[in-house]
Amino acid sequence: MNNNISEIKDLNFFFATDGDKNPKSEMFATIEAFFSNEKKDDNSSICRFPARYQWLKDKLNGVDFPKANCIEYNKVFKHVDPQSATLVFPSAHINSPASMFGHTFIRINSSYNSKLLSYAINYAANADKSKENGVVFAIKGLTGGYLGKYSLLPYYDKLKEYRDSEQRDIWEYDLNLTRSETRRMFRHIWELNNIQTNYYFFTQNCSYEMLWLLEVARPSIELRKEFTFQVIPFETVHEAKKAGLIKSMSYRPSKRAKLLKYETLINKKFIEYPILLVDGTMYVKDIMQNKDIPIEQKRYILEASIEYLEYSFSKSKVKKKYYLELFHKLTTNRAKLGLGEKIEIKTPPNPIQSHKAVRTTFGIGSRENNFISYLGIRPAYHDLEDSNYGFLRGTQIEFLNFMFSYSKEKLEVEDATILSIFSLAQRDDFFHNISWRTSIGWDRDYLSTDATFHTSVGAGSSWGNELGFVYMMVDPSFYNTNEKVEASIGGSVGFTIDKYKFMNTKVEATQKKYTNGEEQTLIEATQGFRTSQNRQIMLKYKYKKDEQNFQILFHYYF
Structure with a gap:
């Protein structure tokens, strides 16, 4: 509860009529329910609310509480076997705006050696993203248009969803919760079964609810107080680290990461053989009987084919019967080739080492020989000019980014971005992604010298290697001038160098043609230096007709 007001509004969660805002009344109503003459079976108050039952027994030591025969609860508890917990962070999904922040959930580890046999606690909006327009999903998520719900699922199901189908790397952060604390958290999860809460994309989201669960497990910590306006998934990981909860970390590469390794x-x-094998235009025997293919290459081809087949099946590109038959052929023939070297996938930078979400900026510069000072603030969360260390390459989400300039005793708006999303997904032999970007807000890129409101959406392609990536985009834009709406079509080429932890480079050139017949060339180049995890120095140059702008900016993230 916050100020004695519960964030849960579902009446099924309370015994007292005013239980959502009167904890004392709810406690007495709970005790009364436990001691009532109701039948003490699975439907009893004790079996429905084991966390409250245990808490009251601990606090009212010596009181002889009634007992109940909780067959279903005991069955699930024994099956899940809560021993310890792991905070899991699936990284961003590059082609899904709703998933570009990443996601967090908690894995309940059992006494089994294999973590795949564990269970995952997940919280998400009660919506089918595959059937809803992405923009509608985002708007409803921002405005509380969905209810959120908890689910308890086998961990391997979540891995198939995030790692295999959505091509997301998985980061696992083992927590130092004790067995007793983990079981306390599980009892609370049981109470939330079929209970719905209001879901908000930036605040009461998956990450916020995971913070709640960690506080339930260990009441001495206060994680949520650090967040007022937003809770971004990877910020949950930062906060868990700050609270001393993380004891070890591990990385599970996505199908995409594995296939990119096989490309090398x-x-x-x-x-192209793995793709041809999966789509049926080539047969396994064609590989096995081809004497021109070295045995090591045959191993790689069949292994990559298995990975690509599993990916295709997860995306419903192949039928189950075909998948099972081909999977059997591929694995059987791969076994005939004997043991090969295990492929080693380089672990990317850990998200826990990335910069934090909120950015403040101050700096100096010049425009046409006039000295300028700058001041800016951005609540969320990352752009292509920031250090990419720990982030998914080619992604950008900016929300309410404001930059002001002061020159010649005049304060002006340099940039007021309401929302900006970039998804520059690199194309390769296995994945032929479309790059896209959209932006809405005010900037100084129009023909005039003042910040002008604009909307733009563009598409193109991107290609990359270990050093960085290049991209080509076509962007229709609309500018709302004082007199009318002016449209333009622009073509952009750019490149980013992001190989190095301590620096990153971005250059983009754009040629625009407006409906009034005018043409415009824009050039922008930035050189960033990461001086620490949450500090960056940036040198920036911007050119448009009759105007050149030089900037030295200092970014601090918190």
């Missing part, structure tokens, strides 16, 4: 191992002459 398979000879270019054979790189």
Whole structure:
């Protein structure tokens, strides 16, 4: 509860009529329910609310509480076998605006050696993203248009969803919760079964609810107080680290990461074979009987084919019967080739080492020989000019980014971005992603010298390697001038160098043509230096007709 007001509004969660805002009344009503003459079976108050029952027994030591025969609860408790907990962070999904922040959920570890046999506690909006327009989903999520619900699912199901189908790397942060604390959290989760809460994309989201659960497990910590306006998934990880909850970390590469590794191992002459095997235009025997393919290459081809087949099945690109038959052929023939070297996938930078979400900026510069000072604030969360260390390459989400300038005793708006999203997904032999970007707000890129309101949406392609990536985009834009709405079509080419932890480079050139017949060239170049995890120095140059702008900016993230 916050100020004695519960964030849960579902009446099924309370015994007292005013239980959502009167904890004392709810406590007495709970005790009365436990001691009532109701039948003490699975439907009893004790079996429905085991966390409250245990808490009251601990606090009222010596009181002889009634007992109940909780068959279903005991069955699930024994099956899940709560021993410890892990905070899991699936990284951003590059082509889904609703998932670009990443996600967090908690894995309940059992006494089994395999973590795949564990269970995951997940919280999400009660919506089918596959059937709803992405923009509608985002708007409803921002305005509380969905109810959120908890679910308890096998961990391997969540891995299939995030790692295999959505191509997201998985980061696992083992927590130092004790067995007793983990079981306290599980009892609370049981109470939330079929209970719905209001879901908000930036505040009461998956990450916020995971913070709640960690506080339930260990009441001495206060994690939510650090967040007022937003709770971004990877910020949950930062906060868990700050609270001393994380004891170890591990990384599970996505299907995409594995296939990209095979791209570097398979000879270019054979790189299309895995795709041909999966789509049926080539047969396994064609690989096995081909004496021109070295045995090591055959191993890589079949292994990549298995990975690509599993990915295709997860995306419903192949039928189950075909998948099972081909999977059997591929694995059987791969076994005939004997043991090969295990592929080693380089672990990318850990998200826990990335910069935090809120950015403040101050700096100096010049425009046409006039000295300028700058001051800016951005609540969320990352752009392509920030250090990419710990972030998914090619992604950008900016929300309410404001930059002001002061020159010649005049305060002006340099930039007022309401929302900006970039998804520059690099194309490769296995994945032919479309890059896209959209932006809405005020900037100084129009023909005039003042900040002008605009909306733009563009699409194109991007290609990359270990050093960085290049991209080409076509962007229609609309500017709302004082007189009318002016449209333009622009073509952009750019590149980003992001290989190095301590620096990043971005250059973009754009040629625009407006409906009034005018043409415009825009050039922007930035060089960033990461001086610490949450500090960056940036040198920036911007050119448009009859105007050049030089900036030295200092970013601090918190």
